[in-house]
Amino acid sequence: MIIEEIRIDRLEMPLKHPFETSFGKLMTRDFLIVSAISGDITGYGESTAFPLPFYNEESTETVLYILKELIIPQVLKMEKLEHPEDLDPIFQSVKGHRMAKAALEGAVWDLYCKKKGISLANALGGTKTEIDVGVSIGIEPTIEELLDRVGSCIDQGYKKIKVKIKPGFDVKPMQAIRERFGMDVPLMADANSAYTLQDIDLLKQLDPLNLMMIEQPLAYDDIIDHATLQKELSTPICLDESIHSVDDARKAVEIGAAKVINIKVGRVGGLTEAKKIHDYCQAMDIPVWCGGMLESGIGRAHNIAITSLANFTIPGDTSPSDRYWEQDITDPEIKFHKPGVIKVPEGPGIGYGINEQAFNDYVVGTETFSRTKTV
Secondary structure (H helix, E strand, C coil), X not given: CCCCEEEEEEEEEEEEEEEEECCEEEEEEEEEEEEEEECCEEXXXXXXXXXXXXXXXXXXXXXXXXXXXXXXXXXXXCXXXXXXXXXXXXXXXXXXXXXXXXXXXXXXXXXXXXXXXXEHHHHHCXXXXXXXXXXXXXXXXXXXXXXXXXXXXXXHCCCCEEEECECCECHHHHHHHHHHHCCCCCEEXXXXXXXXXXXXXXXXXXXXXXXXXXXXXXXXXXXXXXXXXXXXXXXXXXXXXXXXXXXXXXXXXXXXXXXXXXXXXXXXCCHHHHHHHHHHHHHCCCCEEECCCCCCHHHHHHHHHHHCCCCECCCECCCCHHHCCCCCCEECCCCCCECCEEECCCCCECCCEECHHHHHHXXXXXXXXXXXXXX
């Protein structure tokens, strides 16, 4: 296939509810959609970077710069692409900037699958026809409000409850959830790098709560200290921000820094690397799950596809569209097939169309790049 044109749309979508983590509160999602066009077929990818580099080193602006100045010009010079993996030489020429790479690669994967007439899940080797879904709950103003939110999610059938924690909002809210809803609810805590090894005694207080895992309690770029911490905890540690590649996953597993790994497509540089991490973890008997980054329906569709692989044995964070958005940009929107379960699309590519009206309502800027000109 020959990619004739690449478009970048910048969108701003207001969240239905504020979403707070240890590094701040979001009211609106500012992000990029990348479209790869060949003939009359368009593939779509999504950047999961935030406006500011508080999750990792990337931001919406850095993704835009890397795509415009370094990646897209090289892609448009390629005579043809046989497979999305053919992008690897271009990606290798740019160190880091994995969310920028993933946004473009996602569009190419979608385009490739549509050209082949196969689903993205099928192309990746997925075997599931439906996936279990968990939910990520932000830091609420009060414990009582948190309990109301947790209760609502349990009633909706979510298969896993993930709760954001930070110093000062950690042990007591998690204890309150257990006291209100019992010890059998699948529950985990996500710290987003908010703690240090000096907090070992505090984190040990979570051990009696029978949590599925504690996600990324220590520094966003750390593996070694997590291995030290895991020796002190009975609760499994899950690594998120620290894992950027299959090599990172291997190192973390080899030194005992993680018993679970969260695979986020954007964080690891795209679907190709995400599948490599999945395959390695499957061989090592390390369960994985797919984390969310407040994606629109396009990013969620990519997450659904990768989660169809066999070793995604823990429910991910790919909630239905209406949890976060009054109106999503896919047609149809992402919905439960049955409580806590989403059906894996069988149609070509990501399996979802675009709601053009909603898409255009959210667009705040567009740039188009072709083999002959840039608009």
